[in-house]
Amino acid sequence: MSEIKDKAIEVYLDDLASASATPGGGSAAALMGAQSAALISMVCNLTIGKPKYLEVEAEMQALLLKSEVLRKSLMDMIKADVDVFNRLMAAYGLAKENDADKVIRSQAIQEVLKEATEVPLDCARACAEAIELSRCAANKGNFAVISDAGAATMSAYGGLKSAALNVYINTGSLKDRAFAEAKLAELKVIMANVEEQVADTYMLVKTKL
Secondary structure, eight states: OOOGGGSOHHHHHHHHHSSSSOSOHHHHHHHHHHHHHHHHHHHHHTTTTOGGGGGGHHHHHHHHHHHHHHHHHHHHHHHHHHHHHHHHHHHHTSOOSSHHHHHHHHHHHHHHHHHHHHHHHHHHHHHHHHHHHHHHHHHHSOGGGHHHHHHHHHHHHHHHHHHHHHHHHHHTTOSOHHHHHHHHHHHHHHHTTHHHHHHHHHHHHHHHO
8 A cells, every 4th residue: 555645635635534543633733744844845946046035045045955854754754643543553452351461452552652642742843843944934035925934834833733632642541651741741842932933923924915
């Protein structure tokens, strides 16, 4: 079976809408982040080489390199989310006929839950970076595509908040509370000031239109 990231968007959305548990919200969050990175790259590509924006050429080239690295990373997270969720479902499906089975099943579930917490946490972190990069694109990119820089901000914001929900639901099922609290603390740092950043960039774009 081909990887989700290699499928046509219509096929992916059909899969997303189906009764199958994967792909789901986690991969959708990564896709939102990847869309943001792609939009940032577009703004850069439509700014670089334009005489009017010669003063910011070097900055846009550097920004393009960052957004493309970020886009690839987020595309990889689409598959990572599906893979870890499928393994989690497999763990929940383990036998529980006796006490020994139940111990093995519980241990397997808890082990995969930790990985299932790390994947959306990484996605949230990447989306937060995209929010920062989109601010630069909106501030210094080609005015003709400034609304696309704003769209990049909103897409990354949606991805971050969606990924955060997956961190919350998975940490809620973890028995290792020290691990869970540590990951929630990481998420809190990632999300600090995000609302203000998004609102500021949105208004920056709107006032330029």
